[in-house]
Amino acid sequence: MPYTFSQIKRFGLLGAVIMASFQSGCIAESASESNSSDKNGPKNVIIFIGDGMGVSTVTAARIFDGQSKGMTGEEHSLEFESFENLALIKTYNTNAQVPDSAGTATAILSGYKTNIGAVNVPADLISARSGDVCNPYALPPTLTKRAKAKDKAVGVISTARLTHATPAAMYGHVVNRGWEADKDETGPMAQAGCKALAGQLIKSDIDIILGGGRKEFSDAQIDAWPGTVVGNREAMLAAPNDKPLLGLFNATHMSFEADRAETSEPSLAEMTTLAIDRLSKNEAGYVLMVEAGRVDHAHHGTNAYRALRDMQALNEAVKVAKDKAGDDTLIMVTADHSHVFTMAGYPMRGNPILGLAKGFDPKTQTVDLILDKDGKPYTTLGYHNGPNVREADSPALSDNMVQAPDFRQQTAVNLNSETHSGEDVPLYATGPGSENVRGVMEQDEIGRLIAEAIGAE
């Protein structure tokens, strides 16, 4: 059933953005799969997405992880930095220079770029105001559907809500990523037959799906899950391994890794271990998507400490995959987009990455705090925008203040929430098929590379 431009314009929290897409006339590339399946291709594909993990985040996380092991840090390497293939990824959405996770996850997992805020709906259908945006049978199939058509088992893991944009791109279609629960199904698009993501997840045919977001599901939806539902780490580990498994470990997003010890939630590495152990029993192999979803959230709050702790959790999960997955597994690690997160100011080698910038002064031959024009110290890590602009009369920062877990780094442009950034992000790859990861790539090439790897039609 078609609906009008003005109806969509009124619809949902990203309505204005969607409207802009109508005017842009951008046409998404169709999800063209490979012509032939590579006989020597991988049996399994594991894709890790560090939400918001730009290059500066990787560098800072490398130093943070190294320093937590007693090193100066700069010389350290994260698990995926040993992968032999690397590309830079262009992340823009069809209608946005600086992207969001919905459009980028569609590119990474489904192989075509689309509008900011849209999950697995091509931009040209949105522009045409086609009723097909609500018809999953008329839309390019999700990666879950493609993998299932090849008899692959499918796993989805995220520390965000499972109805959040990135995990949703494994199984769902929505023009507006805000449509997570049934209660969000309102207005003309509901009349047109569009469905929210929670219901789509329950019907998705995914074998293992673990993350947060319990509040997005009705009791009837939980009852309709065709397998086991668990709500904490212990129940997850005890769940029967011959039934589909849904883990909902928090009402909303799972806890930041820095705060997880006080909860009954599993770690990203524990979820990854369980998923690989179970999915690898499937003879035809598996596709597994693992998202470190909260790196992004910590960055939005300019809390570098929690972003870097969640990067450590991602690193541990990648180590599990490296250790457990065989030579027949393509492993990729990438980000959906970057953040305005910077590392700057000439701190000396081994300076605490979360600390105040200190350097060697050749005049005095001493190591001192480096001071700004107002005579005040500053941190190595900062953000171009966000909620914590420091004024000339703000009290001077101390090392105790800036290394506290809740410290929010200094920002330049005053915004309520720090934003994504538009520069390229890295893609690290190893295993069969990874030789195609090279140079500067469009983000939707990743999705087509995955489709090709599994021989999808």
Ligand SMILES: [Zn+2]
């Ligand atoms: Zn974000």
